[in-house]
Amino acid sequence: MRALLILLIALLAAPAAAQLRTIPQDAQRGEIRHVQASTVELNGRTVQLAPGAQIRDTSNRIIVPTALPAGALVKFRADAMGQIREVWLLTPQEAAQAQ
DSSP: OHHHHHHHHHHHHHHHHSOOOOOOTTOEEEEEEEEETTEEEETTEEEEEEEEEEEEOTTSOEEOGGGOOTTEEEEEEEOTTSOEEEEEEOOHHHHHHTO
């Protein structure tokens, strides 16, 4: 009985563990690479990351700027100052859809 209860809880928890990945419609497409500290090159232009900026990998995990693969395709949003505040690395499927 106890094993059945544990199995049931595990089965119900599995969908909760799967994180949905939602990229906002107003996010712009770009190509990014890390330059230094909180500076990145986005579409050939050097820009600063906003304080508290979040960069999400293709598994939706937050990564540090130095973990950005050079030339990665991304969707991003900037703040009112033009600093980058959110970045999503695109999966091959997302990149194909975003063209």
